[in-house]
Amino acid sequence: MFLGDKRMCVKYVAPGGTGAAAATAAGGAAAGKGGDGTPAPPSPDAQAAGRSFHNGRFVRRLRELAAATPGVALAQGTVLSLVEDPATGTVTGVRFRDGGPGSAVQTATAALTIACDGCFSRLRAAAVPPPPGAGPPPIEVASRFVGLLLRAGSLPYPAHGHVVLADPSPVLFYPVSSTTVRCLVDLPPSLPATTDLRSHMLGVIAPQLPDGLREPFEAAVAAGGWRSMPNRTMVAPPSARPGALLLGDAFNMRHPLTGGGMTVALADVGLLRSALAGVPDLTDTAAVAAALDGVTAARKPLSSTINILANALYAVFSPGPAASRRHMRDACFDYLARGGRCATDPVAMLGGLRPAPYLLIGHFFGVAVYGCGREVMVGGGVAAAWRLFRDAFNIVKPLIDGEGVTAVRWIPLARLGGA
Numbered sequence: 001m002f003l004g005d006k007r008m009c010v011k012y013v014a015p016g017g018t019g020a021a022a023a024t025a026a027g028g029a030a031a032g033k034g035g036d037g038t039p040a041p042p043s044p045d046a047q048a049a050g051r052s053f054h055n056g057r058f059v060r061r062l063r064e065l066a067a068a069t070p071g072v073a074l075a076q077g078t079v080l081s082l083v084e085d086p087a088t089g090t091v092t093g094v095r096f097r098d099g100g101p102g103s104a105v106q107t108a109t110a111a112l113t114i115a116c117d118g119c120f121s122r123l124r125a126a127a128v129p130p131p132p133g134a135g136p137p138p139i140e141v142a143s144r145f146v147g148l149l150l151r152a153g154s155l156p157y158p159a160h161g162h163v164v165l166a167d168p169s170p171v172l173f174y175p176v177s178s179t180t181v182r183c184l185v186d187l188p189p190s191l192p193a194t195t196d197l198r199s200h201m202l203g204v205i206a207p208q209l210p211d212g213l214r215e216p217f218e219a220a221v222a223a224g225g226w227r228s229m230p231n232r233t234m235v236a237p238p239s240a241r242p243g244a245l246l247l248g249d250a251f252n253m254r255h256p257l258t259g260g261g262m263t264v265a266l267a268d269v270g271l272l273r274s275a276l277a278g279v280p281d282l283t284d285t286a287a288v289a290a291a292l293d294g295v296t297a298a299r300k301p302l303s304s305t306i307n308i309l310a311n312a313l314y315a316v317f318s319p320g321p322a323a324s325r326r327h328m329r330d331a332c333f334d335y336l337a338r339g340g341r342c343a344t345d346p347v348a349m350l351g352g353l354r355p356a357p358y359l360l361i362g363h364f365f366g367v368a369v370y371g372c373g374r375e376v377m378v379g380g381g382v383a384a385a386w387r388l389f390r391d392a393f394n395i396v397k398p399l400i401d402g403e404g405v406t407a408v409r410w411i412p413l414a415r416l417g418g419a
């Protein structure tokens, strides 16, 4: 069950996601005519490569592959709600309309209903039973992205994605064809709601961009027609109702700075497929629940690594006015620029090739210690070093606690207090 999708959007899937995709029908959709064939830069693992492609064509191709699978019937419509057995609370399908608002409401029944209706999921709240005394999983809007398509933009490193560490927050560029570059301008929550976006982009962002991108950027801003999207974050809820499960952004979201959403979603599809293959009868809710418990544990290393990295990097790259935060951004850049494992490990984690939360925490605090050392060396002293360390801790600890990974979560401090 799906909606017709008119979005014009290009996505990048990291090597870890294309590996997962290759194990599913999505591999055919990305590699076949769904993809535009733009290869991503080489990854630290020479065997692995990411891909960028036109999202609409990718999804259309996936639907064609699904439709060609024996036993599959596709229906296009708007899902209104889950249907549940009032006696047991088990989800037994969905209510939907296959036409406009006045069309008849129909019901589709299923032993297992998989809700993957994206970041604005209408089904999430009903599919996830809130823990006793608690509400639905908290969703934060970390920032907004304005998307632009630059004609004839020339990237400093062709065929590579670029993150410009601009103020107040980063700007992303990546190639989507030999002549077109996708640009995503981040708008942090600190930007007043009354900000005139056109003036912000032309007056604040454009002067910070590299030569070769500035003029096409200004032309794209002047052409208008751009709109902004919220960048939402949400930790994966621990379980869903019997008979239902969530996938993709309906299930788990992180800041899209690192383009990790599809990697996590496709990896989850691969894990689910393997787990459910061992359940002969999907109406056996106990067997399905046991299989899903296994998936919850198995997905943690990859999803937590990508989620924490994305959210932490966004926080580091959007420092605001505090000197300690700006110094941390500089330290992070210089740490990555050192090369060797300072660069290859973070890139491998970002690309979904190293699902290793401990390694991530190690590098994060490596950046913090490196930054503290610089503070002491350049004369800021111990107080400045402490402020930087405190800020680093305060960025990453809530993320570790939220994901529930690594022994760092046992440190009984959610934050370090002010200096």
Ligand SMILES: Cc1cc2nc3c(=O)[nH]c(=O)nc-3n(C[C@H](O)[C@H](O)[C@H](O)COP(=O)(O)OP(=O)(O)OC[C@H]3O[C@@H](n4cnc5c(N)ncnc54)[C@H](O)[C@@H]3O)c2cc1C
Pocket: 001, 002, 003, 004, 005, 010, 011, 012, 013, 014, 077, 078, 079, 080, 116, 117, 118, 119, 121, 122, 145, 147, 184, 229, 230, 231, 247, 248, 249, 250, 256, 259, 260, 261, 262, 263, 265
């Ligand atoms: C600006 C931006 C850029 C991004 N760039 C990247 C990137 O480069 N790489 C990457 O990996 N990730 C990226 N992401 C994240 C990525 O878009 C998501 O993680 C991914 O699309 C999640 O897939 P999904 O299928 O869960 O949701 P979606 O792709 O949002 O798909 C949900 C589908 O459900 C349909 N639907 C919704 N409600 C209903 C309903 N009631 N009934 C029927 N159908 C319904 C929608 O029409 C849609 O087709 C980006 C996110 C943003 C905001």
